[in-house]
Each structure stands twice: as structure tokens, then as C-alpha cells.
Amino acid sequence: MSFDLSARLTERRAAHLYRQRPLLQTPQGVEVQVDGEQLLSFCSNDYLGLANDPRINEAFVDGVRRWGTGGGASHLVTGHSAAHHALEDALADFTGRPRALLMSCGYMANMGTVTALVGQGDTVLEDRLNHASLLDAGLLSGARFSRYLHNDAGSLRGRLSKAQGNTLVVTDGVFSMDGDLADLPALCAEATAAQAWTMVDDAHGFGCLGAQGGGIVEHFGLSTEQVPVLVGTLGKAFGTAGAFVAGSEALIESLIQFARPYIYTTSQPPAVAHATLTSLQLVREEHWRRDHLAVLIRRFRAGVSALGLELMDSPTPIQPIVVGSSERALALSAALRARGLLVTAIRPPTVPQGTARLRVTLSAAHTEQQVDRLLYALGQAHKELNDE
Numbered sequence: 608m609s610f611d612l613s614a615r616l617t618e619r620r621a622a623h624l625y626r627q628r629p630l631l632q633t634p635q636g637v638e639v640q641v642d643g644e645q646l647l648s649f650c651s652n653d654y655l656g657l658a659n660d661p662r663i664n665e666a667f668v669d670g671v672r673r674w675g676t677g678g679g680a681s682h683l684v685t686g687h688s689a690a691h692h693a694l695e696d697a698l699a700d701f702t703g704r705p706r707a708l709l710m711s712c713g714y715m716a717n718m719g720t721v722t723a724l725v726g727q728g729d730t731v732l733e734d735r736l737n738h739a740s741l742l743d744a745g746l747l748s749g750a751r752f753s754r755y756l757h758n759d760a761g762s763l764r765g766r767l768s769k770a771q772g773n774t775l776v777v778t779d780g781v782f783s784m785d786g787d788l789a790d791l792p793a794l795c796a797e798a799t800a801a802q803a804w805t806m807v808d809d810a811h812g813f814g815c816l817g818a819q820g821g822g823i824v825e826h827f828g829l830s831t832e833q834v835p836v837l838v839g840t841l842g843k844a845f846g847t848a849g850a851f852v853a854g855s856e857a858l859i860e861s862l863i864q865f866a867r868p869y870i871y872t873t874s875q876p877p878a879v880a881h882a883t884l885t886s887l888q889l890v891r892e893e894h895w896r897r898d899h900l901a902v903l904i905r906r907f908r909a910g911v912s913a914l915g916l917e918l919m920d921s922p923t924p925i926q927p928i929v930v931g932s933s934e935r936a937l938a939l940s941a942a943l944r945a946r947g948l949l950v951t952a953i954r955p956p957t958v959p960q961g962t963a964r965l966r967v968t969l970s971a972a973h974t975e976q977q978v979d980r981l982l983y984a985l986g987q988a989h990k991e992l993n994d995e
């Protein structure tokens with residue numbers, strides 16, 4: 608017996624599920640060169656246009672001069688530098704929580720947090736559309752794991768009534784493939800009534816939602832008591848890399864003691880943390896980025912409606928167009944690419960069967976004219992596919 612990898616790959620290709628990595632030959636931005644072609648991109652998570660900001664780049668270079676390149680060790684050994692620490696203090700201040708813990712990436716932040724908080728004999732309840740890292744974390748934790756209906760407080764209540772042990776309710780803040788907001792006031796009320804804790808992963812809300820970019824908890828005005836565990840990532844709107852967990856003193860100390868993906872990994876390069884301090888300042892102060900995004904979101908939604916295409920219930924820069932089959936999503940993506948636009952097709956298992964989509968994302972770096980160009984191309988591409 609041997610692994611029949613080629614059969615698996617062939618099968619995936621036949622199902623229109625094969626993945627390829629577009630090769631970026633320029634820095635991240637709205638105009639990129641991909642596989643030799645100049646394209647206007649509508650699919651990054653660089654929502655505020657900070658991934659290649661000259662001031663953050665400069666801070667990164669300054670960070671390298673001060674701190675060198677490598678973290679050199681895990682945080683508990685000698686990898687925890689004053690640069691990491693300063694960013695943690697700034698993130699605690701930003702989120703209005705007693706403390707924050709810097710992690711290497713969001714995937715590990717979720718894995719480490721869920722597994723440190725619940726285990727055998729406990730319960731973890733998750734929205735069925737949660738990000739893969741949260742679902743994986745729930746499974747790995749060893750706690751009883753159950754998924755409630757998307758954003759459905761009633762469905763959550765039913766599961767809470769059967770929960771055992773310490774119970775953690777886990778949800779995306781902004782759902783990464785749909786763009787809608789978690790109904791946190793209702794979900795947190797259910798959790799609190801059942802003495803469960805709520806954990807929110809706001810990877811796509813930080814920077815975009817809330818007057819200061821404080822994400823969904825700022826948007827809804829929720830306290831540390833209502834959302835005891837708050838996760839954010841730094842590779843999206845912040846434009847750098849890494850993630851953080853914010854919460855009480857006891858939560859952060861517990862993660863330092865028990866979160867294995869935190870303990871057993873090298874700290875991120877301190878220069879990245881140093882650069883993120885500048886990024887955080889821009890996220891908080893440059894309100895025009897959020898204001899401009901709001902203008903683009905409104906313009907895009909009005910344009911898509913006028914084309915007669917279906918939109919999802921999203922007030923965020925994530926504006927997916929669900930087309931159904933993976934084959935059709937790929938064809939639409941290819942038709943846009945032929946018109947100079949980069950919008951990737953998102954297919955199962957990233958999204959549920961039959962809901963393949965173009966995940967259009969807007970960035971504060973886009974102009975209104977660029978959004979109009981996308982709308983025009985969408986109309987053309989749609990017509991072309993329907994005529995075939």
C-alpha cells in the first residue's frame with residue numbers, strides 16, 4: 608500500500624475544487640502584478656490599505672535596526688522583547704481591556720486560547736460558519752463540541768441548556784466569508800444567562816468597525832464581562848502580521864501558562880511588533896479610511912443591486928456574491944480576470960456546499976472609479992456566462 612495522492616488530486620480537480628496560488632510579483636495593494644498580468648485586485652484582506660504603507664514600512668526597517676531580525680526563542684525563554692511588550696500594552700489600551708497577549712498568528716491564537724480554556728468534561732459551542740481555526744480548536748480541545756445555527760441565539764440557547772462543565776461560546780465577530788456581523792448582544796446575553804463565557808474572533812472587524820477601529824465590541828459597546836475573550840489579528844486591516852487575545856489579567860496569565868501554541872513557538876520578529884505599533888496608531892487616527900470604505904461599500908452594494916445580482920447581508924468590506932456551483936464561481940472569476948480584475952472564487956470546504964462565491968473585498972485604497980470598473984466588469988461577465 609502507498610498513499611495514492613495523485614488520485615486524490617485528480618478527484619479534486621474534477622470537482623472544480625483544485626486550489627492554485629496566484630503568484631504576486633508586486634507588494635500587496637489594489638493594483639498588483641499576478642503571474643505576469645497587471646490586475647486590479649478585490650480580494651485581499653488589506654481593508655485599510657496599510658499592508659504597504661510607507662510609514663509602517665519605515666517603522667519596520669527601524670525595528671530591524673533596533674531589534675535585529677529573529678525573535679530567537681519562545682516568549683517564556685528569551686524571546687519576549689520590549690517591542691512585543693510595548694505592543695501588548697498598546698493593544699490592551701486599544702481594546703479597553705486589562706491585558707493583551709501577542710501571538711504569532713490568528714490560527715494559533717484561536718488554537719491556543721480554546722484549548723487552554725476548555726478540555727474533557729467541558730463544552731464548546733460554535734457558530735456553524737466559524738473560521739476553520741476556531742472549529743479545529745474546538746475539536747482539538749477534547750471538550751464536547753457542538754455547532755449552533757448561524758447567528759441564531761435560539762439555537763445557541765438550546766445547546767447551552769445541555770452544556771456540561773465550563774462552557775465557551777465561540778463566534779467570529781465579522782463572518783469571514785459572508786461579511787455579516789455576529790448578533791453579539793443576543794448571543795452574549797444567552798451565554799451570560801447560562802454562566803458561559805463568550806469568545807469573539809474579530810479578525811475582520813478590527814480596524815473596520817467602531818469609531819476608533821475597535822471592531823465589533825466597540826460597535827456594540829460590549830464590556831469585558833460580556834465578551835471575556837477577544838481575539839484580533841494583525842495581518843488584515845492592520846497590514847502587518849500576528850494576532851492578539853485581550854481580556855482579564857487572569858485570562859492572559861492562564862494563556863501564558865497553558866496555551867501550548869503560545870508556549871512552544873518562537874516569538875514573532877520583534878521588528879514586526881515594532882511596526883505594528885505604528886500601524887495601530889494609524890488604525891486609530893486615520894478615520895478617513897473607515898469613512899472612505901463606507902462610501903465604497905454603499906456604492907458597490909447599490910451597483911450590484913442594480914445589476915440584479917444577489918448580495919449578502921453585509922455592512923463590512925467583505926461583499927460576497929454567491930453563485931452556487933464551484934464551476935460557475937470559477938468561470939465568473941476567470942471572466943473577471945480576462946477583464947483585468949482579480950476576484951478569487953471561494954469554494955467548499957471553505958464555504959458550505961452549493962454556496963461557492965466570489966468573495967469581493969473592498970479596501971480604503973480603492974477609488975470610487977475602481978469600484979465602478981468592477982461593477983461594469985461584473986455586469987459584462989455575468990451576461991457572458993448567462994448567454995453561454
Ligand SMILES: *Cc1c(COP(=O)(O)O)cnc(C)c1O
Binds near residue numbers: 712
Ligand atoms: C484570517 C483569520 C484567522 C487567522 O489569522 P492569521 O493571523 O492569518 O493566522 C483567524 N480567524 C479568522 C476569522 C480569520 O479570518
